[in-house]
Amino acid sequence: MLKAKNITKSYKNLQVLKGIDLEVKTGEVVSIVGASGAGKSTLLHILGTLDTPENGEVWIQNTNLFSLADDQLAKFRNQQIGFVFQFHNLLPEFTAFENISMPGLIAHQDPKKLEHRVKELMEMLNISHRAEHRPSEMSGGEQQRTAVARALVNDPKIVFADEPSGNLDSHNAEELHQLFFQLRERFNQTFVIVTHNEAFAQMADRTIEIKDGKIASQQAEVNS
Ligand code: ADP
Ligand code: ADP
Secondary structure, rough: OOOEEEEEEEOEEEEEEEEEEEEEEEOOOOEEEEOOOOOOOHHHHHHHOOOOEEEEEEEEEEEEEHOOOOOHHHHHHHHEEEEEOOOOOOOOOOOOOHHHHHHHHHHHHHHHHHHHHHHHHHHHHHHHHHOOOHHHHOOHHHHHHHHHHHHHHOOOOOEEEEEOOOOHHHHHHHHHHHHHHHHHHHHEEEEEEEOOOOHHHHOOOOEEEOOOOOOEEEEOOOOO
C-alpha cells in the first residue's frame, strides 16, 4: 500500500530525517511513536504529501507521489489521502455536514453518492445529531470525529493522523481509538497514526519508533 524509501529532510542545518524506509500494508493500523522533536510530524507530513522530502521516494500503490506534477499531486491528495490533525481544523462557518462534504465536493463526487457517504460516516461516528451544528457547538470528541469523517469522505487509500487524540480527555480518546479499528473492520481502511497515547500504541498492529530521525524499532504486537 505505502512504501517510503530513504526519506531525508533538513531544516537549515538540522537534519530531521536521516533515511527512513517504511512499508505499510492495506488495512494495517500503524502507530508512530517517539520523543518530542524526533521527527514524527515531519515524517507524517511527507508521507501525506503536505511537505516534500529532500531525498527519497514515497509510493502509494503504483504511484510515485513526488514524481507527480503539482496539480496531479493535489488531486491525488484530495482523493486518495485523508489527514486528521491534533486540532481538528474544521471550518468554523460551516456545519458538520458541510465540513465532512467539502473534500467530496472538491473531488466532484456525485451529489447523491456524496450525501449517502456523509450520512453513513456520521452514523458510524455517532455524530448524526450534529449534522447541522457548527464546530463551536460541538464537544471536542464530536469535533474530532467530524474531522475523521471528513478525512474518510472520499474513501481514501490511506489516512494519516497526527496526535488525533492529543487534545481529548481519556474517555473521548479511547472512543476515537476504537473507531479507527471499527473503520478498519468496515472499510479495510489503512491508518498511520502519530501518538503519545501508550494504550493506543499498544493496540496498533505495529508500532514504529522514531529516534533522532531514524527508525529505532518496529514492533508488531505479539498477539496480532
Ligand atoms: P515530532 O513530531 O517528533 O515532535 P517534528 O517532526 O515536529 O518532531 O520536529 C522535528 C524537528 O524538526 C524539531 O527539532 C523541530 O523543531 C524541527 N522542525 C520541524 N518543523 C520545522 C520547520 N518548519 N522549520 C524548522 N525546524 C522545524
Ligand atoms: P507536533 O507537536 O505535531 O510535533 P510542532 O508543535 O512540533 O508539532 O510543530 C507545529 C508546526 O510548527 C509544524 O508545521 C512544524 O513544521 C512547525 N515547526 C516545528 N518546529 C519548528 C521550528 N523550530 N521552526 C519553525 N517551524 C517549526
